[in-house]
Every structure is written in C-alpha cells, then in structure tokens.
Amino acid sequence: MEQPLVPLVPMSHTAHIRSHRKPRRNAPSIAVRAGVAGGVLSTAAVAGASAQAFAAEPVTQTLELPTLTADLATQAAQSADATQQMAAGYQLQAEREAAAEEAAKQAEKDLAKAKKEEARKKAAAEAERKAAAERASRDSERTTLTSTDTTTAPASGSVGTVISFLKAQLGDAYVLGAAGPDAWDCSSLVQAAFKQVGVDLPRVSQDQSMVGTEVSLSNLQVGDILYWGSKGSAYHVGVYIGNGQYLDAANPSKGVVIQDLSGYPATGAVRVL
Structure with a gap:
C-alpha cells in the first residue's frame, strides 16, 4: 500500500539555530x-x-x-x-x-x-478565843483576890478605901485617855482611886510622880504610888497593894490587873496618905 504524502511545512529561517527553537510542552507537564x-x-x-x-x-x-x-x-x-x-x-x-x-x-x-x-x-476566831481565855483568867483572878487576899492594907480608913476601889476595877479595859467607869489608863485609875478619899491628884503620870513624899522601894507601904521613868517625867504609875504586888491599868492587852514588882520593878515611889 502506498503511504499518503505528508505536506511539508516550511521551517523558520532560524530553526536550524538551536537557541531559537521553541521548546515543546508535553501533556504531562501541562x-x-x-x-x-x-x-x-x-x-x-x-x-x-x-x-x-x-x-x-x-x-x-x-x-x-x-x-x-x-x-x-x-x-x-x-x-x-x-x-x-x-x-x-x-x-x-x-x-x-x-x-x-x-x-x-x-x-x-x-x-x-x-x-x-x-x-x-x-x-x-483566834482573837475571840484569846479574849475568852483572858476574860476567864480575869474572872478567876477576881475570885482569888476576893477569897484569899492577904494584903496588909487596913480594913478601914483611907488606904483601905483606895485599895477597895482599885480591886473593884480589876478586869476593866485599858484605853489611853479613858477615865472610867469601865475603861482606864494608868494615871486616871490612880487619880480616881485617891479621889474616893478626898485626895485630888494631877491627871497625868509625870505630875503624879511629883506629889507627896518620896519613899524608897525598900520601905514601901500599902497605898504608895509607884512610878516608872524619871521623877517628873514618869511614863507609868500604879499603886502598891502589899506582898510585893501592885495594881495598875497595865496596857491594852492586859487591862486592869495585879502584877509582881519582881517582874517589872518600879523606878520610884511617893506617899500621899
């Protein structure tokens, strides 16, 4: 069989130059x-x-x-x-x-x-107990003095009256400045006792130590006034009641009591009766 003839396409005059040829684009690239x-x-x-x-x-x-x-x-x-x-x-x-x-x-x-x-x-309670004991002691002391008193004070006369008044106040309270009838200090008790027989004593112990006649402590008689401290400046007084004892308003804790001179010797004494 004869092949059909393919018409020739004229080439560009630059086609034979390699650099002037257009590259072909194939389908896969596109x-x-x-x-x-x-x-x-x-x-x-x-x-x-x-x-x-x-x-x-x-x-x-x-x-x-x-x-x-x-x-x-x-x-x-x-x-x-x-x-x-x-x-x-x-x-x-x-x-x-x-x-x-x-x-x-x-x-x-x-x-x-x-x-x-x-x-x-x-x-x-303790204070009350002591007070009760002290009252009992005073009552006992009063009973003893009433029943067995051997004081050589005369039964009658001025000295006897003084001593009787003093003993009647045993157990009374001591209060500084008091003057009876139930509370005393030392000089007011002595003053009141001697006033019972018409003897007017000074109020304070210093002046009471200056009255009467000075006597020695070895020649004391019942009723003599005892004093403690210098004469004219005494700070305490009491009354001698015989048998080496005296009665005084001692202090707030004792009151009016009887005491022994041996326990608290006096400084001096004066006699007014």
Missing part, C-alpha cells in the same frame, strides 16, 4: 502545571474559607466569655465566703479563748478572796 494551579486555587479557596471561619470565631468567643466570667465570679464568691467563714471561725475561737482566760483570772481572784476571808475568819 497537566502538572494545571494541577499545581488547581491546588493553588484550592488552597486559596480553603484559606479564604478559613479566613471567613476565623473571622467568625471572635463572635463565638465573645459569646462564651460571659459564661467564663460568670464561672470565675462564682468561684471568687465561693472563695470569699470560705475566707469569711474561716475569719469568723478564728474570731469565735479568739473570743472563746479570751473568755476562758478571763474566767481563769476571775477564778484566781475568787480563790484568793476566799482564802483571805478564811484567814480573816480564823484570825477572828
């Missing part, structure tokens, strides 16, 4: 390029869609923010409540501790007061 172009377009489309999606997202986030903020506010409120409750608990505990401490202090004060009151009662 297809690749087309695919690349399509991919680029697809990527652009996706990017555009993504951009639109991203552009829409702030709306969604803006809608969710109030919910998130509300959660945080709730948590903050709960935390504040818990803190407040904790603070209230601490305050209550502090108040309880303060109350307990105050109660303990008050208990200590009450205990100290009770102890002090108990001690006062004991002291008062």
Whole structure:
C-alpha cells in the first residue's frame, strides 16, 4: 500500500539555530502545571474559607466569655465566703479563748478572796478565843483576890478605901485617855482611886510622880504610888497593894490587873496618905 504524502511545512529561517527553537510542552507537564494551579486555587479557596471561619470565631468567643466570667465570679464568691467563714471561725475561737482566760483570772481572784476571808475568819476566831481565855483568867483572878487576899492594907480608913476601889476595877479595859467607869489608863485609875478619899491628884503620870513624899522601894507601904521613868517625867504609875504586888491599868492587852514588882520593878515611889 502506498503511504499518503505528508505536506511539508516550511521551517523558520532560524530553526536550524538551536537557541531559537521553541521548546515543546508535553501533556504531562501541562497537566502538572494545571494541577499545581488547581491546588493553588484550592488552597486559596480553603484559606479564604478559613479566613471567613476565623473571622467568625471572635463572635463565638465573645459569646462564651460571659459564661467564663460568670464561672470565675462564682468561684471568687465561693472563695470569699470560705475566707469569711474561716475569719469568723478564728474570731469565735479568739473570743472563746479570751473568755476562758478571763474566767481563769476571775477564778484566781475568787480563790484568793476566799482564802483571805478564811484567814480573816480564823484570825477572828483566834482573837475571840484569846479574849475568852483572858476574860476567864480575869474572872478567876477576881475570885482569888476576893477569897484569899492577904494584903496588909487596913480594913478601914483611907488606904483601905483606895485599895477597895482599885480591886473593884480589876478586869476593866485599858484605853489611853479613858477615865472610867469601865475603861482606864494608868494615871486616871490612880487619880480616881485617891479621889474616893478626898485626895485630888494631877491627871497625868509625870505630875503624879511629883506629889507627896518620896519613899524608897525598900520601905514601901500599902497605898504608895509607884512610878516608872524619871521623877517628873514618869511614863507609868500604879499603886502598891502589899506582898510585893501592885495594881495598875497595865496596857491594852492586859487591862486592869495585879502584877509582881519582881517582874517589872518600879523606878520610884511617893506617899500621899
């Protein structure tokens, strides 16, 4: 079979030059390029869609923010409540501790007061016991003097009257400045005794030591006035009742008593009867 003739296409006058020949593009290259172009377009489309999606997202986030903020506010409120409750608990505990401490202090004060009151009662009871014993002793002393008195004072006369008055005051109290009838000091008792027989003595012991006639302690007679301290500045006086004894308003603890000169020797003596 004869082959058909193919018409000849005239070549460019520069075709024989290699650098002037147009490169041929084959179908696969065009297809690749087309695919690349399509991919680029697809990527652009996706990017555009993504951009639109991203552009829409702030709306969604803006809608969710109030919910998130509300959660945080709730948590903050709960935390504040818990803190407040904790603070209230601490305050209550502090108040309880303060109350307990105050109660303990008050208990200590009450205990100290009770102890002090108990001690006062004991002291008062002891003082009453001693006073009762002293009263009993005085009563006994009075009974003894009444029944067994061996004083050499005369049964009658001025000296006897003085001694009788003095013994009638045994057991009376000693009170500085008092002048009877139930309380005396040393000089008021002596003054009152001698007043019974019409002898007016000075009120104070210093002046009483200056009256009458001075006598020695070795030549005492019943009714002589004894004094302690210097003559003219004596601080105590009593009356000699015989047998080495004298009667005086001694002091607040003894009152009016009879005592022995040996236990408390006098400084001097004067005689007014």
